[in-house]
Amino acid sequence: MSDGTKSWPAARIVATLIALCIVVAGFALYVTERPSGNNPAETVSTKASAPDGCAVKADKAKKLAAAATGSVAAMSASGPPVSLAGLSFNGPDGKPLKLADFKGKTVLMNLWATWCAPCRAEMPELDALQKEKGGSGFQVVAVNADTGGDDKPKKFLAETGATTLAYYSDHTMALFNELKDRGLALGLPVTLLIDKDGCLMTHMNGPAAWASTEAKSFIDTAAGG
Template structure:
């Protein structure tokens, strides 16, 4: 009788192992919430950019799922009204900066080189100065550092920082073509390095224009 019970237990244990192994092969490790393609179980959004948060991009944090960004209002280089929604249809790297912010000034040339290398109808570096009444200051600084690939945009109200919950400068937010925040990096970074380019390229694939 005891032997029969032992055999039954062994058979049940073996069956459980087989079922668990089958589930592992189909959906991956239990509890990771993703299928074998890296997409979350149930068809949600995956943290596809997380593997690119290395080196110069180690402080980049992906927003999963992506969230709608506020439709910021600001001025272009000619003083005309512009909204963030005007840039829909392309991946946007929104950099909030100010002329009084030393780290912002130091990273601007790198942002300019990134725009020069990767700027297109699919991707744009949007450097938004939040200097109060700082149009002329921002324009003079961009000219000083020869940021000839960066267009001048200014928010004289500085409301953009509060709307984007950017409590420190610089803050750089990656926006999808649909205008959703897919991630951000707080603080300065080497935006012209290979890690930054790899991150942008991965985002272009993950969030294609529609």
């Protein structure tokens, strides 16, 4: 009886060490084995090695966040604003694009997936916003994050009645992982407001009624500033 009692703590210690090893190994695998595909880390990275001119817009970002009310009140100011011009994804023609290609436009970037139920409810709202406000000064850039091909996402857009939005995609998860690393993406959908210089001004996780009066007023403020 005493032998069994003495061996029990030792057995628990061994089991605990084994469990810790498994957790550490799993974490290392997650960190090091991310898909790269068309968005290698050096292309997608938004970590600036030198000041990019966006940080000086901190007060402007706060004022813009304050203008996000009602259905878009979850929009938070980026503190301080950083450049996202280096983020890349595929354009409607399947060729790589960067946010830098939209310089001169205020961009509402939305990351979505076909398995995301809130994304399905939100897509017609984004489509309506693009239809009414899209133009030379503003554009909704909705990027699909499915890891498969294009057929299912394009069918998803058709099913939701999104006929105005252009189709953008990143099937590698590199874009989502980059936003996650920066603390911007907790899940899907995630939406970012980027100014005409490629600076992240505000961001939010979760869906919003983008066709609402409050959302349109927010976009008018963002695009006009």
